[in-house]
Amino acid sequence: MKTKIFYFSTTGNSLALARNIANELGETELISIPKVIGGEVDLNVSRLGFVFPVYAWGLPNMVVEFLKGLDLKSQPYIFAVATCGGTPGRTLLQLRGILRKSGADLQAGFVTKEGSNSVAEAPGFIKFVESISGQPYGSGRDRLYEINKIIRSGKEHRPETSSLPANFVGGLLHKMSSLAADSIKAFDKNYLVDDKCTMCRTCERVCPMANIRVDGGKPVWNHNCGGCNACIQWCPQQAIHIKNETCRYHHPDIKASDLMLR
Ligand SMILES: Cc1cc2nc3c(=O)[nH]c(=O)nc-3n(C[C@H](O)[C@H](O)[C@H](O)COP(=O)(O)O)c2cc1C
Missing domain, CATH: 3.40.50.360 (Flavodoxin domain)
Structure with missing residues (x-):
């Protein structure tokens, strides 16, 4: 079946x-x-x-x-x-x-x-x-x-x-x-990138909304955010932050490459 x-x-x-x-x-x-x-x-x-x-x-x-x-x-x-x-x-x-x-x-x-x-x-x-x-x-x-x-x-x-x-x-x-869907789209204004970013493009590739571009510099969010925080969770350098962040999580059996969309 x-x-x-x-x-x-x-x-x-x-x-x-x-x-x-x-x-x-x-x-x-x-x-x-x-x-x-x-x-x-x-x-x-x-x-x-x-x-x-x-x-x-x-x-x-x-x-x-x-x-x-x-x-x-x-x-x-x-x-x-x-x-x-x-x-x-x-x-x-x-x-x-x-x-x-x-x-x-x-x-x-x-x-x-x-x-x-x-x-x-x-x-x-x-x-x-x-x-x-x-x-x-x-x-x-x-x-x-x-x-x-x-x-x-x-x-x-x-x-x-x-x-x-x-x-x-x-x-x-x-x-x-x-x-409030429109204000959620602008949720990405809360994200900050620090100097640990290596421009590896993991954030760009896992974002389900295709909302991130890393064009020769640090990630840029284009205000079509779904608020899922995948960019924070999967950043291998932990270079992306949000106010009052506590921890990062992903399922132990799943890798970033399993979720890459592009
Ligand atoms: C934006 C957002 C909203 C969420 N809202 C709820 C919720 O209302 N109730 C709940 O129990 N979990 C909520 N969660 C937790 C997720 O539903 C839960 O961790 C889920 O298993 C994540 O699935 P995924 O790893 O396949 O993305 C929320 C997570 C996110 C990122």
């Missing part, structure tokens, strides 16, 4: 999980969303999967744009896994809504809690939503067997979410962040 999994991943959690699911299912093609967005996508498969991170209690904008461009009407079985730091909110309900609008449905939706990729101390409102999120889900590694068993059997699995109060607050905050 042929499966295609479309993934979006900036620090590797979603890619690592998508790879593990693909290995277990067999006959599965893994496709990077930023690589194919805007182009022709062949959906002639028996099973279709989406694996992506939760961004601000909802879908990353790029995943929404990608989904809107697909003709999903004749898809027999669609599953999704949202990887997150523990507060998914109603991300998978948002996905199901988009799929239903295009005549499809979400047959099975899972959430996994992975290593946190936050680069700075979380502000109070994020900690508040975390505190009301409810019991966290297990990691993709721990849930792989269970997730694959359901997908393989073609069973339905109701989209997983946070608690009702966290879904409500997170849903509102996600809508507000979507309305």
